[in-house]
Amino acid sequence: MKFGFIGFGEVSYTLSKLLLALDFEILSSIEGRSQKTIDLINSLDLTLLDSFKDVAKESDVLISANSPDIALDIAKNYGNLTNGFFLDFNNISPKTVFEIEDILSDDKFIDSAIIGRVNSDELNIYLSGSKAQFLLDKIKKEIGSKGIDINKMDFKINVKLISDKIGDVSKLKMLRSSYTKGVSALLVESFELAEKLDLEEELWEILSLTENRDFERSSKSRIDSSKKASKRRYEELVEVLYFLDNVDNVDESKIMARATKDKFEYLKNRENKE
């Protein structure tokens, strides 16, 4: 069973490393890649083909883990060429997911996501689609036939099948995004106001009493990335809201999500001015 990767970033690198440890053959290509990506690819024991078209043709499982804006084109250009399954791990909206389903049909396409951190100690993979269970069983069987006990590896891959419906993984990502980015927006706002009152340290302390133990560290990282990536967060929230408007057309059902979008728009514009 051969896994092919179109593009090669952080997600592809981590997935490849884990799949290599499980003794799978990994296909990719350095066609048109930057020197940085070529170095990354060369650090692993991959099978390199001349072109991504060849990768698509020879893969049993073709993985697209790139950026949202090229996800649809990759599905069109390479998903159509493969005889294997096509897994999209990009951060795309349900709308784009359904467009890909239209192109490839759910016989081939599996809606996929990594939730939480992408690292090689523990990885949480979510799948939906009519063939997701079939693919999972096939992979497990092949791992078993090699005599590999996956529980004894020094990493953990948690794979969760959400449903047999394409789009459900992507919907979950939207809901998650709406919540976590809302918390980030709240954090930015509360601590900027606390700063004005010279009560920042004290606010960290009293919130840590009732929030989680790791609250200050994890929240500071949320604030930091919210400010740094405010433009991208804003764009993601535009997508989230577009999606939520279809879920519920009552304005009051989206007060917090809309405010989160407005907050990131403000942070984005403020950042531009500085």
Add this chain to the structure above:
Amino acid sequence: MKFGFIGFGEVSYTLSKLLLALDFEILSSIEGRSQKTIDLINSLDLTLLDSFKDVAKESDVLISANSPDIALDIAKNYGNLTNGFFLDFNNISPKTVFEIEDILSDDKFIDSAIIGRVNSDELNIYLSGSKAQFLLDKIKKEIGSKGIDINKMDFKINVKLISDKIGDVSKLKMLRSSYTKGVSALLVESFELAEKLDLEEELWEILSLTENRDFERSSKSRIDSSKKASKRRYEELVEVLYFLDNVDNVDESKIMARATKDKFEYLKNRENKE
């Protein structure tokens, strides 16, 4: 050193219990109290006086732990009568705190709060005011002189002095309220949308991956109390916004707080209709 309580609810009960364990004399009165409160008072070994006026006159530390709407009257009627310190534990805005300071002066008045759960295992008390440190030292000295080792008690009282400025404890409570109620509003909204998509269970699961370990239990309790107490939450947010408008007059600095208020207003009105 005698501690007097005006009114007798959950906070007074818990504080009295801990102070009794530290061998302090506790004064209160059953004047005009309900049978329920009288039973609560009688369950502890308190010194009962004929009236709350007598309690005020004889206390070295007079504690007001009632409801926000009567806090100012209590400060006027009883705070003025005592020769001891007056501690206000009510959930009042900085505006009301400053009104009390005007009446009593910060020689007598100490801005006080319990942060987090009120229970007799562990209690987090926050104080601010020019005499707060003096009072703390006096209490510690008296405990020490009785030969009591507070570290060996089966409860923990964490007392934190925020600053020597009246109002700082109350400001912190406002900021905390703005953040935690914002999170509650986000939770209500995200899970109502997830319910519409039939992805509630899955959303709990993926958020628990990156939020705290206890996320589902604590968040469900937040959702529950947000819906039950939406009217009160809304009123609190009105106070919070009134306060924040004075901290920063730029609208965008309060996008999330304003949305939180709007969300609770919506929940309150929806509750009324049902």
